[in-house]
Amino acid sequence: MSGLWYNGAATLEEKKSKSIIHPFAVKSYNGLTINPYQGCGHRCAYCYATYEWSPEFYDKIYAKSNAPEVLDGQLAAWKSNTIDPVMVASATDAYQPAELRYGLTRKCVQVLQKYNVPYYVFTKSAIIEHDLELHRQYRHNCFIVWSVTTCNEKIRRVVEPGTPPASKIFETIKKFIDAGVCCGVNVDPIMPLVTDTDEELDAVVKSCKLAGLQHVIGAMLRLRTDIWERMKLALRMLEIPGGVEKYKQIYNFGEPLDAKYVAADEKYSDKVIDDLERRIKSCGMSCDFPDYMGSRRMDRSHLGQTTLQNFLM
């Protein structure tokens, strides 16, 4: 795999896809997702989407140029009169820089809206601001989540060098909130010794509060073989004293790490998450997302009446 800090811009290539909307599962949640791009220029060290089948994940971005048409065809042929909310996107950032050139996410969102499908977007980007009006006009049926890991620019430039600074992201969030769009922040992943300090958690939670957010959640970093290789580099670049050895203790493994996923020690993890939640609550926000990611379904026979907002009540 090429380095995280590869100097050139990612190359963009178009490809055709036969299918766009797919089922996916994360932990106990099963849902639907669309991924208009393959690969991601945000280059996060901790990325869970860097599958082995895509070793050029950060450097070669495929734009699925027929995604809107294929999605339209799939929704037109949908067999059931119900549909789960759709995640935009599960294995890439749908608002990464390639979106400025191809606009595929915007076109796919227009198709979802055409079929009255509820959706939620997970992004680390401010590019979504270009579609503020599009999401605003559908605000009762969508939910936008920003993943924010740090307000510290030195850390961000190392662990997620392709993302915008947190200050820019919070400006964007505020615009969405002011427009009445339901928004949340996912402080994920929280990286031990890097972003789990008092200073770091405090800065992120206070920025959420200032932006006007109501919903904030967080989760600890999980390690996998490839993620560990990148995190080792990040720990060294950030000059975290004894970082590599301390990670082996916190995650309780020895080299080589050969496991699908390794979670941090439960006590360590609970302490950090409890700390985060205490800060969120003390700022008057809630440590959850609106309850629409479960198995509730939109009844497509009542298009225009049953909205995501109904699910949230």
Ligand code: SF4
């Ligand atoms: S934004 Fe998401 S998909 Fe893109 S590199 Fe970062 S973690 Fe991976």
